[in-house]
Amino acid sequence: MAGSTVTIRRIRPEDGPKLRDVRLRALRDDPMAFESVHDREWDLGPEVWMTWAATASTGDDQALFVADRGGSFAAMAGAFRERDDPRALHFIALWVEPESRRLGIARRLVDEVLDWAESVDADTINLWVVEEAIAARRLYEQAGFATTGTTAPVPSRPEQTKLHMVRALPESDGRRLPPGYVELAPTTASEFDAYATWAAASLAADLMEAGGLDLAGASLEAERSIAGLLPSREATPYQHVCTVRVGLADEVAGWVWFSSGERDGAAVCVLHDLVVFGPFRNHGLGAATVDEVEEWARLQGHSAVVVEVFAHRERARGFLRRLGFEEVGEAAGRVKLAKQLGR
Numbered sequence: 001m002a003g004s005t006v007t008i009r010r011i012r013p014e015d016g017p018k019l020r021d022v023r024l025r026a027l028r029d030d031p032m033a034f035e036s037v038h039d040r041e042w043d044l045g046p047e048v049w050m051t052w053a054a055t056a057s058t059g060d061d062q063a064l065f066v067a068d069r070g071g072s073f074a075a076m077a078g079a080f081r082e083r084d085d086p087r088a089l090h091f092i093a094l095w096v097e098p099e100s101r102r103l104g105i106a107r108r109l110v111d112e113v114l115d116w117a118e119s120v121d122a123d124t125i126n127l128w129v130v131e132e133a134i135a136a137r138r139l140y141e142q143a144g145f146a147t148t149g150t151t152a153p154v155p156s157r158p159e160q161t162k163l164h165m166v167r168a169l170p171e172s173d174g175r176r177l178p179p180g181y182v183e184l185a186p187t188t189a190s191e192f193d194a195y196a197t198w199a200a201a202s203l204a205a206d207l208m209e210a211g212g213l214d215l216a217g218a219s220l221e222a223e224r225s226i227a228g229l230l231p232s233r234e235a236t237p238y239q240h241v242c243t244v245r246v247g248l249a250d251e252v253a254g255w256v257w258f259s260s261g262e263r264d265g266a267a268v269c270v271l272h273d274l275v276v277f278g279p280f281r282n283h284g285l286g287a288a289t290v291d292e293v294e295e296w297a298r299l300q301g302h303s304a305v306v307v308e309v310f311a312h313r314e315r316a317r318g319f320l321r322r323l324g325f326e327e328v329g330e331a332a333g334r335v336k337l338a339k340q341l342g343r
Contacts, residue, residue, distance in 0.1 A: 006074060006100070007209055008108050009312065010116075011064040013057050015073075016050035022066070022073035023049075026095035033095070033133050037156050056080075060120035065112040067096070067105050074100040077109040079117055079125060089117050089169075091127035094136065110143045118169055119318025126166040130154060140165055170284060182288045184242040184256060184296075191243050192234040195255045199273060200226055206310045210333040229272070240296075244289050246280065253280040258293050263306055263338070269297035271307040290323055298341050306338045 011019060027038035056064035056078060064078035075096040082088040091113060096106050117125045127145065129136050150164040187195060203222035207213050213221065230236045244254040254276040261270040271293060276286050290305075297305055307325065309316045311333050321327075325337040 005069070005208065005214070006103070006105060007068045008065060008105075008112055009068055009209075010112075010314070011053050011057050011066050011076075011078075013050070013054040015057075015066070016046065016053040018066075018073050019053050019064070019076070020044075020046075020049040022076050022095070022097075023093070025097065026076070026093075029098065030095065032157075032160070033130055033136065034093075063113065063116045064093070065109055065116075067100065067109065069100065075105050075109055077106075077113050079113050081120075081122065087123040089120075089122045089125040091125055106139055107143070110139065114143065114167075115315030116318075119315050119322075122169055124166055124168055126164065128152070128162045128164055131161040131163055137163070137165075143167070182285065182292055183245045183250070184240075184289070184292050185245055187234045187241050187243050187255070189234065191252075191255075192241060195241060195257075195275075196226060196230075196233070198255075198275065199257075206313070209312055210310050244276070244285070246285065251280075253277055253285055254289065256289050256293065258296070258305075260300060260302065261306070263304065266303045267301060268338075269293065269300070269302045269305045271305055286319060287323055294339070294341060302341065304338050304340050306336065308334045308336050311335050 024038060024042060027034055027041060031038060053064070056062045060081070062078070062080040064076060066073045067075035075094075077091070077094040079089045079091045082090055094106065094109060096109075114125070126148075127140065129140060131151075145165040145167045148164045148166055151161050152164070154160040154162050200219065200222045203225060204215070204218040207218040207221055208215065211218075230239055230241065234241050239257070239259045241257045242255065243252055244256055245251060246253045254274070256274050257272040259270050259272065261268050271290070274286060274289060276289070294305055305325075307320065309320070311330065317327070317335060317337070320337050320339075323339070325339045327335055328338050329336040
């Protein structure tokens, strides 16, 4: 079990029994971390768990993400839209089994929930955390949540206190710009080295999740793919690997990689990759960078910007759709999107 590969994914309609198992283990093993209690949920019928899994598997109003380790769930977390405020989401149910802790799974789950939250047109995401759960509070703070000063007793244990935390989400149109300006500058040799190392690791992780490759095989395939497309590194003709710089101080905020290509006999811009560093996220920088790429493509006379993303990258797909991209096909576990450019 400890050596099995962990896949972080959205729950599926057929996962009701597994959802029940992981949820009841959470309430049994860490009763002080939750508002609910084990005995109450133990009595829930199978239709409740199947309904929860089905409704959280798709759509913009509820989502659950799980850590699938060899067919059983090692962890879970989710969120739902508040009934009395459709612009607010509520984070729930984070738990990681003891033997799977200290592996970064909790943060990966939080990131997945936040990725989903940023794609479903909401302003904030909030949560309640038991005051004594220090590790959980630290994790939420690192993910951008802040305490509001509001407290309340835990319903099932009135002697305990829970704290309210909230995190703002990007504006739904994704166009909120950071101070200063955005510039795409060709990478230096050292910047390219940093980008290539990151890109290989990121692609390997996607290949493992999408194609079932082991770490060694996925890493080798990722390195070969990047080397094949960029044989002369940052100097490869017609390939543009750029550092994203912002503000008057030209702070390095990310990377973007794009090139010229052809689709249906027309010249197009191919967007290969876009990375925004953590401190610069949630301010519209990704959208502003895509704007810069689109402007370059127009100047080159390209008819469209096209991109492929792995099907499990729901956040990336939602981000691109908000910017006007349309899904035009799917192959080999990747979704193809395109945006036509006006002249």
